[in-house]
Amino acid sequence: MATKRPGDRTSSSGPQSCPSTAVRPTDSRQPGAETQETLVYMQCCGQEAPNLTERNSHRKIMDRNHQGPVFVPQGRTERVWTHPPAPRQTTTPTIPSCPVSAPYSFWSPGSVEMDEIMAAMVLTSLSCSSVVQSSPQSQNDSLPGSSSGGGDMECGGGELSDSGSSGYWSWDHGNVSPALSPSVAEMDSSPDEGLHMELEQGGELHTAARSKSSFRGAYRCLWPSCGKVLTSSVGMKRHVRVLHLGSGSEQSPREEDFYYTKISCEAPADPSPVSPLPPDPSLVSPLPPDPSPVSPLPPAHLPASSPHVPWGSCGSPLSPDPDSGLQITSLGSGSSRPSSGPESAPYQHRPLSQSAPSSSWQIQTDHLYQACAPLQVTMSSCSPSPCCWTPPPLTVSNQHSHHNTQVMTGRCRSVSVGEQWLQQSSATNRLTTLRAASPSRSHCSFRKGRGEAKKCRKVYGVERKEQWCTACRWKKACQRFPD
DNA sequence: GGTGCCGGGTG
DNA sequence: CACCCGGCACC
Structure with missing residues (x-):
């Protein structure tokens, strides 16, 4: 439930993760x-x-x-x-x-x-x-x-x-x-x-x-x-x-x-x-x-880039x-x-x-793709606010990561790309990512801004529903173009 | 209103 | 599981 989710985030990620993060x-x-x-x-x-x-x-x-x-x-x-x-x-x-x-x-x-x-x-x-x-x-x-x-x-x-x-x-x-x-x-x-x-x-x-x-x-x-x-x-x-x-x-x-x-x-x-x-x-x-790098996401750079932030290992977004x-x-x-x-x-x-x-x-x-998944993880690791783009699910040690992982992980890998889409989306994604990153941990979240994401429906259109990923068809989180 | 997706239902 | 859909949050 939508309502529920948000709550989770706040509770787990928000407060805990960044207690005094700022x-x-x-x-x-x-x-x-x-x-x-x-x-x-x-x-x-x-x-x-x-x-x-x-x-x-x-x-x-x-x-x-x-x-x-x-x-x-x-x-x-x-x-x-x-x-x-x-x-x-x-x-x-x-x-x-x-x-x-x-x-x-x-x-x-x-x-x-x-x-x-x-x-x-x-x-x-x-x-x-x-x-x-x-x-x-x-x-x-x-x-x-x-x-x-x-x-x-x-x-x-x-x-x-x-x-x-x-x-x-x-x-x-x-x-x-x-x-x-x-x-x-x-x-x-x-x-x-x-x-x-x-x-x-x-x-x-x-x-x-x-x-x-x-x-x-x-x-x-x-x-x-x-x-x-x-x-x-x-x-x-x-x-x-x-x-x-x-x-x-x-x-x-x-x-x-x-x-x-x-x-x-x-x-x-x-x-x-x-x-x-x-x-x-x-x-x-x-x-x-x-092997096949196929993921629609644009370079996650943003997130990645910022990562530099040493602390936490978070990738970054601390400071966007x-x-x-x-x-x-x-x-x-x-x-x-x-x-x-x-x-x-x-x-x-x-x-x-x-x-x-x-x-x-x-x-x-x-990258993007991956980035997503990792993000969650990272967040956990990153201490401060930043969230992150980091990775490894392995590290999941934190609270945040848990749910994130679950969600994200699932999606990460499936994907075939709509190339065109990629281009467009890449730009948008980037932005999205940024946003996500900078705010505090919460972003990692699941629901991201709608507008930016292109999903099967947008990419292929309703007419070509056959081409949608199954998840989209079933009204589930899009696997092909994961956030 | 369209979209994305969670939660739940059915087979 | 796969397949759907109600319903809700977003835009």
């Missing part, structure tokens, strides 16, 4: 995610991360993940959840070198502070660099002890990233540890990752400290809630294949190309904190790697950043979508190689 992103909501993040940050900053014990284990996992192509979402989630306790561990390390002095206050005992700190850090990092990467394993193993907090960061990032959120972590570390010149070691050897890029970035960042803009070429994952940025195409392909397409078996190698785009950005000086390409922590992949959307958008089809205002963001992202336009559409659609 102010602070990380609150009690999701202990797991938040804590984790916190942890990561701390470590990164502090580097020494005394608490590594737990970390280490995680790292290992991460490392594995990095190296190994296969990520198990579950792993991520679990890890994440496990963390919660960890934060406390962070003792008050004396971390002198962190550039970001203010934030560091986190050492101080309140978790709350931690949150704030995190937020600050995130902002900082965002401004500094957009590009991130999952870090290589090697560092992790070696441990943070060595001066580089970077290692930890990455680790943390890695995990997250692996899980889907990774990207942003990485950059965080970059930002965070500007002072620390990331030791070369950090960079690590794996060619896949395109570490060298990091190096450069790191170096620049460190040197210039976030203030300047460093140019980088990187590959950004276009997957809806994943904003992961890698320096190497190979690494990105792998990322896409593993995390988004599934173990990568089915898809033709080519397919990955559609899911990422090359970007060159000048970072830093970016005034807008949010904008940086955030690798969306959110995530990713739970969706079954559907138009910026984020930009990047992704571009790739859709260069020609077709000029760029909506927001898209024109400061960063210049270039759609790289997306070869066939048509394909790109599909991809986008998929």
